[in-house]
Amino acid sequence: MSPVPPSKNLAVACSPLGNVAEARDLAATLAVPFLGVVKPRQVTDFAVLALFDEQGLCLQMTGKGAPGPVRAEFVSxxxxxxxxxxxxxxxxxxxxxxxxxxxxxxxxxxxxxxxxxxxxxxxxxxxxxxxxxxxxxxxxxxxxxxxxxxxxxxxxxxxxxxxxxxxxxxxxxxxxxxxxxxxxxxxxxxxxxxxxxxxxxxxxxxxxxxxxxxxxxxxxxxxxxxxxxxxxxxxxxxxxxxxxxxxxxxxxxxxxxxxxxxxxxxxxxxx
CATH class of the missing domain: 3.40.50.150 (Vaccinia Virus protein VP39)
Known part of the structure; x- marks a missing residue:
């Protein structure tokens, strides 16, 4: 199988304390939409967000009741x-x-x-x-x-x-x-x-x-x-x-x- 492209259900976004510049760069690299600063539970057009928050980059499912963020974590x-x-x-x-x-x-x-x-x-x-x-x-x-x-x-x-x-x-x-x-x-x-x-x-x-x-x-x-x-x-x-x-x-x-x-x-x- 060839390398998997980004999901069509994915977008990049930021929390209020996320790095907007890095988020824009990632959205351009992945060729997916950049939504700006959003609240994931209020997003309905995309199933998953690559979200920049105060801790860095995470994956966050959207909608009410979605589980918490997933990130690559080694320190804690x-x-x-x-x-x-x-x-x-x-x-x-x-x-x-x-x-x-x-x-x-x-x-x-x-x-x-x-x-x-x-x-x-x-x-x-x-x-x-x-x-x-x-x-x-x-x-x-x-x-x-x-x-x-x-x-x-x-x-x-x-x-x-x-x-x-x-x-x-x-x-x-x-x-x-x-x-x-x-x-x-x-x-x-x-x-x-x-x-x-x-x-x-x-x-x-x-x-x-x-x-x-x-x-x-x-x-x-x-x-x-x-x-x-x-x-x-x-x-x-x-x-x-x-x-x-x-x-x-x-x-x-x-x-x-x-x-x-x-x-x-x-x-x-x-x-």
Missing amino acids: GKAGYRREHGGGTGQLVARAIGLQKTRASLHVVDATAGLGQDAFVLAGLGCQVTLFERNPVIHALLADGLARAALNTECAPIVARMTLRQGSSEAWLAAAPEGAADVVYLDPMFPHRDKSALVKKEMQVFRAVVGDDDDAEALLAAALKAARYRVVVKRPRKAPGIAGPEPATRIEGKSSRYDLYPVRALPDSKG
Whole structure:
């Protein structure tokens, strides 16, 4: 699938304390309407706003009763809590990447970065992480979050290990030489058909802006060619695996799981 264009149901707007100049620039970049200063609950012509408020950029669904804003947040919230309580060493994603089996500094390509939460955990544990996000709206959201985190003294060293790139990770992986990444991490949007599954406000906004990833099979194939040690795929716990080779093993959590596709053994130490 080609890079997803901005949703036709999206516009850019500001709160009274938002940066109007940045909002205008983003609207021009995305080629979507700029509404000026608005109250999201009073907007009826667009389902989602890329809204600049006093904290930066967020995605806000419109209309009465809409859930609160979604932003890429690393300083506070869940990411901040993890950073202050062990940095994510107990997270299943760290185990899936293989950080308990190696002391080497791994280069991880997060091919479907989204809000960058898993990438931030891995960077906090010493990985160099290259993040790809092909949707320009989500890319802008992530860039804003990383820029804000870079201003925080505790987050800045972590963000310094994160490199955000825009565009298709599949194209980059397909063109990359073998071993271009130590580990490739995939978390493609799973096509939920049951609306009751859309319980998180992040998911509601993402589906309105991004839709589903229907090229996961091609992305997995490209990842397997580029990864030096392994490919890791995050899936809903009960979802089918991506079409293609079977994973060698799975690590299951309460709501999600990690399918592991080893290429060769991880190195024991830095070398």
